[in-house]
Amino acid sequence: xxxxxxxxxxxxxxxxxxxxxxxxxxxxxxxxxxxxxxxxxxxxxxxxxxxxxxxxxxxxxxxxxxxxxxxxxxxxxxxxxxxxxxxxxxxxxxxxxxxxxxxxxxxxxxxxxxxxxxxxxxxxxxxxxxxxxxxxxxxxxxxxxxxxxxxxxxxxxxxxxxxxxxxxxxxxxxxxxxxxxxxxxxxxxxxxxxxxxxxxxxxxxxxxxxxxxxxxxxxxxxxxxxxxxxxxxxxxxxxxxxxxxxxxxxxxxxxxxxxxxxxxxxxxxxxxxxxxxxxxxxxxxxxxxxxxxxxxxxxxx
Ligand SMILES: [Zn+2]
Numbered sequence: 555x556x557x558x559x560x561x562x563x564x565x566x567x568x569x570x571x572x573x574x575x576x577x578x579x580x581x582x583x584x585x586x587x588x589x590x591x592x593x594x595x596x597x598x599x600x601x602x603x604x605x606x607x608x609x610x611x612x613x614x615x616x617x618x619x620x621x622x623x624x625x626x627x628x629x630x631x632x633x634x635x636x637x638x639x640x641x642x643x644x645x646x647x648x649x650x651x652x653x654x655x656x657x658x659x660x661x662x663x664x665x666x667x668x669x670x671x672x673x674x675x676x677x678x679x680x681x682x683x684x685x686x687x688x689x690x691x692x693x694x695x696x697x698x699x700x701x702x703x704x705x706x707x708x709x710x711x712x713x714x715x716x717x718x719x720x721x722x723x724x725x726x727x728x729x730x731x732x733x734x735x736x737x738x739x740x741x742x743x744x745x746x747x748x749x750x751x752x753x754x755x756x757x758x759x760x761x762x763x764x765x766x767x768x769x770x771x772x773x774x775x776x777x778x779x780x781x782x783x784x785x786x787x788x789x790x791x792x793x794x795x796x797x798x799x800x801x802x803x804x805x806x807x808x809x810x811x812x813x814x815x816x817x818x819x820x821x822x823x824x825x826x827x828x829x830x831x832x833x834x835x836x837x838x839x840x841x842x843x844x845x846x847x848x849x850x851x852x853x854x855x
Pocket of ligand 1: 563564565566567568592593594595596597
């Protein structure tokens with residue numbers, strides 16, 4: 555129990571919450587964790603949670619954002635080609651940033667740095683903030699300024715530099731102190747700067763369909779489990795105006811199916827056999843079940 559801690563609501567600090575369900579870390583530890591709902595602001599969060607200084611033990615080397623560091627270069631190249639043919643989320647982010655005339659980007663939690671490299675290649679001025687030391691080294695080797703640590707610890711290192719956009723791609727749900735993080739992001743943005751978030755939606759059809767097998771819950775790594783309402787609420791309180799909130803196509807449906815069928819991660823061969831054909835049905839899939847992932851663009855006001 556030493557690694558666990560009970561917490562007040564991370565969004566409104568209320569001490570009153572009700573237990574919703576118990577879920578399992580299907581990816582790595584196979585341990586069970588409890589998810590609760592705040593009785594005051596209704597936000598859903600993991601409680602008790604792994605203490606912040608212990609959570610790194612739950613980010614295993616083949617956790618998706620870090621995996622690429624250990625993958626063979628041929629596998630990386632093949633994935634890039636498939637990504638270009640079947641659609642790649644990085645292109646979506648690029649188009650979104652361009653539509654807001656963004657030139658400078660801070661990415662929080664870039665993992666192995668794929669999005670940073672991609673944006674740099676397309677002419678953006680990019681900076682990263684990442685906890686994992688191997689990832690930081692890899693990003694720096696490519697000539698990109700990357701601070702190591704949590705955002706609140708590296709604010710001095712970033713200094714007076716401001717950005718047109720701050721991107722958190724599948725990262726915000728991992729953050730222990732979301733209000734403080736948003737306050738820091740606000741201070742790092744230029745006037746009219748935007749925050750670009752991709753996060754799981756706990757109220758989605760996909761989440762309801764799969765329940766504890768839904769990959770978007772990712773216990774114990776996901777600290778807060780946002781819905782459309784709760785993410786809007788926390789952004790508005792942090793003085794952001796939500797200008798876009800929509801479903802984003804992602805791998806979560808297929809991964810959840812794997813957890814449901816195998817009670818652990820789908821064997822990678824069967825996953826890849828299903829993955830690309832399934833991507834062809836993207837538009838039909840999105841119409842019928844929507845998506846378990848939401849994309850949010852919010853502007854500093
Ligand atoms: Zn609350």
